[in-house]
Amino acid sequence: MKLRKIKFIPFTRPFRIEDVKNSYFITGYQGYGLIGYITTRYLAKELGLVKIGFIKTKYMPEFTMYTRDLDLLYPFEVYAGTVNNNRVVIIVNNATPSEVERAEYAEFLARFARKLAVREVILIGGLDQEHRANSEEKYRWIPLNDPTTKLDASILEDKYIVGPLALTMIFMKAYGLRGVVLLPFTEPFKPDPRASAIAVEVISHILGVKIGTEKLIEEAALLEAIEAERERIEKTIEESERRPRITYI
Secondary structure, X not given: OOOOOOEEEEOOOOOOHHHOOOOEEEEEOOOHHHHHHHHHHHHHHHOOOEEEEEEEOOOOOOOOOEEOXXXXXXXEEEEEEEEOOEEEXXXXXXXXXXXXXXXXXXXXXXXXXXXXXXXXXXXXXXXEXXXXXXXXXXXXXXXXXXXXXXXXXXXXXXXXOOOHHHHHHHHHHHOOOOEEEEEEEEOOOOOOHHHHHXXXXXXXXXXXXXXXXXXXXXXXXXXXXHHHHHHHHHHHHHHHHHOOOOOOO
């Protein structure tokens, strides 16, 4: 018997597809600003969703961790629950799929979402802030297959999307799944909880439920303070190196 390379492993037996059908299907990756990852992890916790299983891949990242809040950590976790009469399924990618199976992983998510007959897909990523039209612009978005959800922001056009998010968009579109791709502006190469808070606010509006972002804002303020201190130290070191040195004989 040939085993499938990628499959969903439920924690409860028997697992009932009916319990999670017609859900909002939400996921993202550790791309620009880690926005997709930070947002999904935060939503799963703040919405009180239940970890119902994980996704097994052929090249599973070899790590885990135990915490009191989350129990044992899996590389690719599946959470589900009901929020304001809306069913929600969230895939939290604690790792990035191996490069050799990223296309297969993205296609699996599309097949999984179709099997669940999801209501709409919400994909989350980050957009380099150099594309921002003005300081007031918070995010842009991309529609997939004429979704019911319409967002009050400009659509991102004529710009390349790369990485696992791009593959997931491609397969969601190809499998006929409706949804949106949410892209808050961010600094690409460092975690950005403040941009993730924007994604949380948009998704809370879609779900019709209030989700506080205070913890994300506090985390952002802490990271910004650390970054400011690091820059101050670097500047002090640079200035000291430029000063003339006194030589004693």
